[in-house]
Amino acid sequence: MALRANTRTTVACLLVGLGALLVVAAIMVPFYTVGRLAKTPLDLEITTIATNAPNTPSEVMDAKSLTTGDGPVKIDTNAHLISQRYLTVEDPSGADSMTVQAGQTLRRIDVQGDTGLLTATIDRVTIDRKTGFPIDADDNGTIALQVNTKGQSVAETVRHTGLQYRFPIGTEKTSYPFFDINVRKSYDMKFVEETQINDLKVYHFRQEVPVTDLSKVANSATNKVAVDASKWGVEGDGLVTMNRFYGNTRDVWIEPQTGTIVKGQEQLNVFYARDAAKPEVTALKATLVMDDKTVNSQISTAKHFMDELSLYGRIIPIICGVLGLILLVAGVLLGMTHRPAVARDPLR
Incomplete structure (x- = not known):
């Protein structure tokens, strides 16, 4: 029983830590990656x-x-x-x-x-x-x-x-x-x-x-x-x-x-x-x-660059943020459901 409790605590801590990391990544990626892109x-x-x-x-x-x-x-x-x-x-x-x-x-x-x-x-x-x-x-x-x-x-x-x-x-x-x-x-x-x-x-x-x-x-x-x-x-x-x-x-x-x-x-x-x-x-x-060929080529170039900006400026931060919050909540709930085992009195 003690081993199960320790495992649950360890998993809860890992979930909270990973969730917090993903939330931080969601905040930092637009500032650092998009700034370079x-x-x-x-x-x-x-x-x-x-x-x-x-x-x-x-x-x-x-x-x-x-x-x-x-x-x-x-x-x-x-x-x-x-x-x-x-x-x-x-x-x-x-x-x-x-x-x-x-x-x-x-x-x-x-x-x-x-x-x-x-x-x-x-x-x-x-x-x-x-x-x-x-x-x-x-x-x-x-x-x-x-x-x-x-x-x-x-x-x-x-x-x-x-x-x-x-x-x-x-x-x-x-x-x-x-x-x-x-x-x-x-x-x-x-x-x-x-x-x-x-x-x-x-x-x-x-x-x-x-x-x-x-x-x-x-x-x-x-x-x-x-x-x-x-x-x-x-x-x-x-x-x-x-x-x-x-x-x-x-x-x-x-x-x-x-x-x-x-x-x-x-x-x-x-x-x-x-x-x-x-x-x-x-x-x-x-x-x-x-001419049309040049315009189409320029549009393709612009859309490629737009997709990169969108990927690192919006899509990845949203995914990281949502997954991070889910893991945080899961870790907290798992930690709260853990109750220490109460030793029984052998004379009862």
Whole structure:
């Protein structure tokens, strides 16, 4: 009888101890595990593709016609465009920050070979893994627009100041500064609405990048061009110098829990002029939107990250908490039902 009592007491203590451990785990897991999960993964490798939006203008200057031939510059309409970006994580990267590199090209797919390449850039920025914002350093990023005689990209140190490739974990319905690599400045990305894409809740944001003189941003031969007036198709004789201007209306759709950019769209307006308020020659006018394959891939990435956050932030804590309480109650009840045996008087 004494052995049974001791066994019951031991089991009760084990149940109470295990139950208490599970309850503590239910409380601590969200703080420690989710805190580590709620950061941008270091194994990012993302390819995104954007093409012409249906039923929108798509005008592109034929750059060769600006310097060759007898007639004025030629503007091709209904150009078929594709913008491709390949994003990877590079060194230095660690527990709290990571360096993101994005190589991006914009090309025409209705012409052959390299003649279809319109722009090519390599952007690097070191960001906070949780907020998505660049780290506070003057050398937190570079932008490469040109190549040297060996065909190697020439990077220029550029201080990045806003979000670009991800939004904060737990994106809110507010405005965020968003960095534009063309003007090398940040403008507010304003919350527009909450909506859904393929049954996934997303936040829609919009940014207006004002028309900017690119010759004052980067020293590039294409940003200030002097050719004969007849080539520009304007009145007058002799050389006429025009600057390249750029404006953009950018829309992004964000999965708020993870900060994943599910969908993106840009309304590009690039032109040559002597006055920003008076566009004279179109260089590029098009609306580019991420294709369905890219959107579906981004949704899959967001849902995977959401499932991990849900597993460690809610499901495991609930299971641990419920099992812990059951074991605690069972242990207490088992201990309370134990009564010490009363010795009998042999003379009775």
